[in-house]
Amino acid sequence: MPSLSSYHSFHLDTNCSSVLNIEDVEQLTAAVASNSQFYLLGEGSNTIFLEDFFGTVIVNRIAGIQMRESSAYYHLRVGAGENWHQLVSTALNNGWYGMENLALIPGSVGASPIQNIGAYGLEVGNFIESVEIIDLIDGASKILTYQECLFGYRDSVFKNELAGRVVVTHVNFVLPKKNTLVTSYGELARLSAPSPRKIFDEVIRIRQEKLPDPNVTGNAGSFFKNPVIAAHAYQTLQVSHPSIPGFKIDNENVKVPAAWLIDQCGFKGRRVGDVSCHPNQPLVLTNQGKARGEDVVALAREIMNEVLNTFDITLEPEVRLVGKEGLITL
Ligand SMILES: Cc1cc2nc3c(=O)[nH]c(=O)nc-3n(C[C@H](O)[C@H](O)[C@H](O)COP(=O)(O)OP(=O)(O)OC[C@H]3O[C@@H](n4cnc5c(N)ncnc54)[C@H](O)[C@@H]3O)c2cc1C
The missing domain is CATH 3.90.78.10 (UDP-N-acetylenolpyruvoylglucosamine reductase, C-terminal domain)
Structure with a gap:
């Protein structure tokens, strides 16, 4: 039985029957169809495997960041397996601003809408245009609009009506070109002449100082x-x-x-x-x-x-x- 210690950030020494790393939608569909008991995993930073799991852990590694522009927005289509912080960092380096307050939150892009990750006055739902999913009931690919995601505090439709029913394959983000900085929360209020880069650096500094x-x-x-x-x-x-x-x-x-x-x-x-x-x-x-x-x-x-x-x-x-x-x- 493979060890799950490196697959979840609490690092308990537990095992599972097998681990499948999937890199595209076809592999994902096949993995889900051929395993009766499975757990969908991103980077395991919001999951604790308390004991041996008698099933397959399917790790979503669907990659890719695509950008298209409209007159007022940058639109990003991002694979669920991309690392969240890397996305924030890449966006900042390309001038696609807005998500800096959410820097250094561990985990994958695909898990970000599940609990609507949030920090320093913003939530990922603020930037989500739609979420691409596979419905595990009928195997169909679907797109959920922002409204259909029903985002709330650490909450979404994925934790309620659709819990255990869908796999997120891609998340579509929309970032306004005329970006508004959010600096009202906590230590960010003390920044002088704030900029996206300063917020990004400060959020990283605070998180590294405060969190193990x-x-x-x-x-x-x-x-x-x-x-x-x-x-x-x-x-x-x-x-x-x-x-x-x-x-x-x-x-x-x-x-x-x-x-x-x-x-x-x-x-x-x-x-x-x-x-x-x-x-x-x-x-x-x-x-x-x-x-x-x-x-x-x-x-x-x-x-x-x-x-x-x-x-x-x-x-x-x-x-x-x-x-x-x-x-x-x-
Ligand atoms: C040190 C630390 C600090 C943190 N700080 C914050 C914070 O400031 N704000 C915050 O909101 N969270 C925070 N978290 C929690 C965590 O970072 C987020 O919940 C993150 O989104 C988890 O991503 P993951 O890929 O690791 O999820 P996982 O633990 O792998 O999965 C989480 C849930 O999502 C499901 N899931 C994963 N991928 C998919 C997919 N593609 N399709 C469908 N379901 C999927 C899993 O089945 C599981 O139910 C923190 C965690 C740590 C360890």
Whole structure:
């Protein structure tokens, strides 16, 4: 059984029945048709294989970046297997600006619309014109428009109605030639005379300073999503916890930073086996060497239970957890 350690950024020492690297749509269609149990993988930076997976891991390596221009926009058609950061970097070097805030997010282009990756005030959905897919039910190639993707916070149609039903083969991006810089978020607000290059460099600097490098210390980025709670529940919590931070989503909903909730429950640096809650970024769980899937689950459940007991808030994993037969929930 091939090891999956190098196929996911948490680097658990688990195996699968076989690994298939596919490089074009024909290979992909054949791989899907000939394997009854499979898991679609990009670069494994949002996936943890908790135990041996009794199926085939199909790694999407469809490559290629094509650009065409219209009067006001650059239009990019990008293969799902391209590396996300490389795309941002290539776009910047060619003067196709806009995506710099999303620099250094690990992973593949094909996975970017799945959870609508986001950072520093922007989400990939801001730049997506359409997504090319293969529908696994009827084998047909289809194009989903931006509207049909139903992008939300770390969410899209691919995680809901179409979960497990489609393979992304290409993503079509649209970048306005008259680009607006987004520098309102966090440290970017301190940039003087901001430019796309300065934003790109600063985002890289901040991310390298704050987040553990998965090539050095296994991790999958934010383990939990920031919970969105009802505004009236938030007001009630403000009475018992006056310093609770919250960001208004609309009149009915408030987003609460999961890192703050976890920190308040005293989890910074907490360890179960070789799985540790990061001492500075409590939203990140890390593999300290020989972590096991059951330790990941144990620590994650401990955090979820404590946050529920203390704040009456249910945390939901952002990371995809894979067991023997496929995706599992905690
Ligand atoms: C250090 C670190 C920092 C991170 N920071 C951020 C951040 O700032 N913002 C953010 O949004 N995310 C962040 N993440 C999460 C991660 O980078 C993104 O979720 C990324 O899009 C995952 O890409 P991937 O190719 O590695 O996905 P994978 O883990 O390979 O797959 C993720 C999901 O997408 C599915 N999938 C993958 N490719 C396809 C395809 N072609 N067709 C259909 N389904 C597919 C998989 O089945 C799985 O369900 C971070 C992760 C790490 C490790």
